Amino acid sequence: MKPEELTAMAEKARKQDAHFAHHIHVCTESGCVSSQSDVLLKNIADQVQQRGLKDTVCLKGVGCMGLCCNGPLLKADDTMYQFVKPEHAGAIVESLSARPVTELVCDTKQPFFTRQKLIVRENAGLIDPENLADCVAHGAYRALLKVLTTMTPQQVIAEISTSGLRGRGGAGFPTGLKWATVSKASGRAKYVICNGDEGDPGAFMDRSVMEGDPHRVLEGMAIAAYAVGAGQGILYVRAEYPLAVKRLTRAINQARREGLLGHGLFGSNFDFNVEIRLGAGAFVCGEETALIASVEGKRGMPRPRPPYPANSGLHGCPTLINNVETFANVPAIIERGGKWFAGIGTEKSKGTKIFALTGRIKNTGLIEVPMGMPLREIIYDIAGGIPDGKAFKAVQTGGPSGGCIPAEHLDITVDYESLTKLGSIMGSGGMIVMDETSNMVDVARFFMEFCKSESCGKCVPCRVGTYEMHELLDRICNRQANMADLNLLKDLCDMVKQTSLCGLGQSAPNPVLSTLRYFENEYLKLIQSSPTNSTEDGAKHVALEVLS
Amino acid sequence: MNTPIDVGTESITLRINDQDVSCRKGETVLQVARENGIDIPTLCYMEGLSIWGGCRLCMVEIAGSPKLQAACATVCTEGMNISTHSPRLENYRRMIVELLFAERNHVCSVCVSNGHCELQAMAVKLGIDHVRFPYRFPHLEVDNSHDRMRMDHNRCILCSRCVRVCAEIEGAHTKDIKGRGVLAAIIHDLDQNWGESETCTSCGKCVNICPTGALTHRGTAVGEMTKKTTFLPYLTLMREDQP
Ligand SMILES: Cc1cc2nc3c(=O)[nH]c(=O)nc-3n(C[C@H](O)[C@H](O)[C@H](O)COP(=O)(O)O)c2cc1C
Ligand code: SF4
Ligand code: SF4
Ligand code: SF4
Ligand code: FES
Ligand code: FES
Numbered sequence: 001m002k003p004e005e006l007t008a009m010a011e012k013a014r015k016q017d018a019h020f021a022h023h024i025h026v027c028t029e030s031g032c033v034s035s036q037s038d039v040l041l042k043n044i045a046d047q048v049q050q051r052g053l054k055d056t057v058c059l060k061g062v063g064c065m066g067l068c069c070n071g072p073l074l075k076a077d078d079t080m081y082q083f084v085k086p087e088h089a090g091a092i093v094e095s096l097s098a099r100p101v102t103e104l105v106c107d108t109k110q111p112f113f114t115r116q117k118l119i120v121r122e123n124a125g126l127i128d129p130e131n132l133a134d135c136v137a138h139g140a141y142r143a144l145l146k147v148l149t150t151m152t153p154q155q156v157i158a159e160i161s162t163s164g165l166r167g168r169g170g171a172g173f174p175t176g177l178k179w180a181t182v183s184k185a186s187g188r189a190k191y192v193i194c195n196g197d198e199g200d201p202g203a204f205m206d207r208s209v210m211e212g213d214p215h216r217v218l219e220g221m222a223i224a225a226y227a228v229g230a231g232q233g234i235l236y237v238r239a240e241y242p243l244a245v246k247r248l249t250r251a252i253n254q255a256r257r258e259g260l261l262g263h264g265l266f267g268s269n270f271d272f273n274v275e276i277r278l279g280a281g282a283f284v285c286g287e288e289t290a291l292i293a294s295v296e297g298k299r300g301m302p303r304p305r306p307p308y309p310a311n312s313g314l315h316g317c318p319t320l321i322n323n324v325e326t327f328a329n330v331p332a333i334i335e336r337g338g339k340w341f342a343g344i345g346t347e348k349s350k351g352t353k354i355f356a357l358t359g360r361i362k363n364t365g366l367i368e369v370p371m372g373m374p375l376r377e378i379i380y381d382i383a384g385g386i387p388d389g390k391a392f393k394a395v396q397t398g399g400p401s402g403g404c405i406p407a408e409h410l411d412i413t414v415d416y417e418s419l420t421k422l423g424s425i426m427g428s429g430g431m432i433v434m435d436e437t438s439n440m441v442d443v444a445r446f447f448m449e450f451c452k453s454e455s456c457g458k459c460v461p462c463r464v465g466t467y468e469m470h471e472l473l474d475r476i477c478n479r480q481a482n483m484a485d486l487n488l489l490k491d492l493c494d495m496v497k498q499t500s501l502c503g504l505g506q507s508a509p510n511p512v513l514s515t516l517r518y519f520e521n522e523y524l525k526l527i528q529s530s531p532t533n534s535t536e537d538g539a540k541h542v543a544l545e546v547l548s
Numbered sequence: 549m550n551t552p553i554d555v556g557t558e559s560i561t562l563r564i565n566d567q568d569v570s571c572r573k574g575e576t577v578l579q580v581a582r583e584n585g586i587d588i589p590t591l592c593y594m595e596g597l598s599i600w601g602g603c604r605l606c607m608v609e610i611a612g613s614p615k616l617q618a619a620c621a622t623v624c625t626e627g628m629n630i631s632t633h634s635p636r637l638e639n640y641r642r643m644i645v646e647l648l649f650a651e652r653n654h655v656c657s658v659c660v661s662n663g664h665c666e667l668q669a670m671a672v673k674l675g676i677d678h679v680r681f682p683y684r685f686p687h688l689e690v691d692n693s694h695d696r697m698r699m700d701h702n703r704c705i706l707c708s709r710c711v712r713v714c715a716e717i718e719g720a721h722t723k724d725i726k727g728r729g730v731l732a733a734i735i736h737d738l739d740q741n742w743g744e745s746e747t748c749t750s751c752g753k754c755v756n757i758c759p760t761g762a763l764t765h766r767g768t769a770v771g772e773m774t775k776k777t778t779f780l781p782y783l784t785l786m787r788e789d790q791p
Contacts, residue, residue: 299724304618304621304622457706457730460602464650464651467730468681471682491643495640495644499607499616499644
């Protein structure tokens with residue numbers, strides 16, 4: 001595609017759009033599809049057809065609008081509707097030229113919508129992710145055009161460094177630094193990998209970006225490839241995300257057909273292709289070295305680092321691996337500048353972060369907020385507080401690798417540093433809210449059960465350590481433990497954290513450590529009420545026959 | 549899997565346990581320690597095979613690094629200051645070996661490798677007197693289908709030495725690992741009985757390289773199974789000599 005063709009494509013799509021008197025946007029992401037928004041979309045299409053409104057009503061399936069718990073969501077001109085059922089199709093279409101369907105109206109003035117700041121999700125709810133022209137009309141590939149026609153790879157890296165963007169996959173590594181390292185590494189080929197494995201329970205941020213704006217991810221990858229000198233991209237997506245896979249495949253095919261992927265993009269001598277690889281849904285395959293092994297067709301197990309993928313990754317070549325949300329931030333940074341991005345957030349955590357709100361909270365769904373927002377504002381204003389008059393107890397961030405934050409720390413700001421200080425992590429953005437009825441030891445056991453079954457089995461501390469920690473937590477929950485068991489659990493947490501090979505094992509004790517830090521009394525209460533508590537040093541110790 | 553690290557000619561100096569030592573660039577901490585008579589416990593490491601980094605017994609402290617590092621997988625750098633033994637490290641090592649005993653069924657008194665087992669010797673070396681953790685007592689199979697060799701899953705510590713020797717030295721890649729967590733297990737071909745494997749050449753390398761009584765020759769009784777690992781350095785050397 002030539003540069004002017006992109007502008008022409010955008011112009012044409014915009015003109016077509018302006019020609020409609022009314023617009024109906026139906027959420028067609030997994031959350032709403034599971035409550036039949038696909039049928040709703042079809043019914044509305046039928047209604048529009050029957051009423052002969054094909055030329056006045058523009059009907060689109062769009063990405064997640066955030067308030068998933070009230071889905072299916074739909075936007076008809078300026079009115080947002082919630083809990084829309086397929087049988088409401090007629091009423092919605094009728095309302096376009098009359099009064100809104102009041103009983104279904106969703107208030108867009110509520111803090112849930114007004115307190116958010118959208119960068120990555122700016123087009124969710126606006127564009128049809130399956131329609132390239134519509135995406136281009138809303139700015140897709142404009143940043144890639146800018147990069148290829150006016151910037152050197154070094155300038156791109158400098159812009160990303162200026163922005164202060166940090167990896168959204170969990171560890172928060174500075175993205176500009178990672179790109180610079182890969183760009184300096186030498187090898188016969190270089191690769192760019194997008195990590196769309198998203199395996200933490202309760203997290204669906206990346207799924208939403210891939211389903212709702214797939215071209216943004218491809219564009220971010222292409223810009224990264226240009227910056228580091230790679231020619232091939234790989235999108236690693238878990239197979240449990242069929243809709244994301246379908247939309248991405250479609251997006252890749254469209255981009256290839258229009259020359260937005262392939263040879264000599266925008267008349268430059270930059271070539272870039274992307275292929276999709278499906279993961280079989282092992283949490284550990286989100287770890288970069290395990291992911292690479294999996295792409296190479298091997299068993300998905302981590303290996304010791306260094307060497308880091310930046311120097312020796314896929315097939316031994318320098319490989320840039322970033323998270324979906326990290327890549328999705330890139331086009332905005334290029335278009336509006338690193339300085340603009342660095343102006344959002346806190347001193348060390350820049351930009352916005354998407355969180356998936358779940359658990360005992362009124363509004364469950366997806367939000368995108370500036371880094372550094374007080375936790376209280378997220379829980380009480382945006383998420384609407386705890387339902388049924390219950391009290392807030394804690395929120396788990398970072399999933400099975402993270403920790404909980406109790407009520408006394410509700411006033412912290414949500415950024416990389418302050419979460420780490422409290423013994424949790426930002427992680428990929430899951431937030432599981434617990435109310436006063438939650439049993440924190442049970443929460444720790446839940447995450448340990450997850451780690452135990454997701455451990456790849458390569459290293460002993462994680463493979464057997466998670467099993468034993470789960471066993472001890474189980475005893476405590478079942479009131480069969482004594483103080484020796486608790487001390488053993490603490491020793492195990494320390495050893496597994498210090499000696500495990502990869503991040504899964506190194507962080508598996510975190511939920512236990514953080515519930516112990518803030519809620520040790522719950523452990524003690526369970527142990528004190530255990531009938532077995534009388535045994536002194538735990539008579540369960542079995543003698544070992546060595547050299548019989 | 550990692551390929552063994554290329555060793556160059558440039559030399560560097562470092563400190564291990566307050567002793568100044570020198571080595572060639574590219575050598576690992578474990579190699580240098582052993583060359584200097586410093587013993588670091590290992591179970592998954594095997595000279596001549598790729599680095600696995602799974603047993604975590606070789607963890608050492610490096611001054612200035614907040615994390616412990618696996619000596620077998622860490623390349624020496626100029627001025628490194630390493631400590632291979634400390635109360636903390638020894639405690640971790642004991643816990644790891646105890647976990648291995650708790651994981652499967654190690655009944656030394658009826659094991660053909662009794663007295664010649666690296667796991668057992670490691671327990672003695674680390675001064676283990678009991679296991680603190682709840683035993684799993686899993687129900688595991690013994691694969692007796694091969695006419696000369698036997699696989700007893702009760703004794704396997706998943707060090708993967710057999711997998712690596714079979715793939716990297718024999719070139720058969722008969723063995724691999726299935727499953728996750730404590731359910732992980734060694735398999736043959738597509739999880740068939742060993743005796744039905746079409747790729748196994750019955751070379752016996754895996755038996756000799758196995759640190760425990762998991763892989764043994766048939767016809768050996770309690771305590772009779774001894775292993776010969778000398779073939780590996782020999783084979784590796786022979787291959788290096790070829791242009
Ligand atoms: C057990 C484990 C699971 C992980 N899962 C994911 C994941 O699902 N998605 C992801 O982007 N990163 C995941 N990571 C982090 C990756 O290893 C890697 O750091 C990340 O993809 C780098 O991208 P970023 O710099 O953009 O964050 C995981 C790490 C570990 C240890
Ligand atoms: S820490 Fe766990 S997941 Fe990571 S390599 Fe070890 S066993 Fe595998
Ligand atoms: S006998 Fe040889 S070929 Fe057969 S499994 Fe063992 S190492 Fe592999
Ligand atoms: S069979 Fe022996 S060599 Fe193979 S993984 Fe088990 S203990 Fe290690
Ligand atoms: S999935 Fe429809 S609003 Fe989130
Ligand atoms: S010898 Fe280093 S991890 Fe096993």
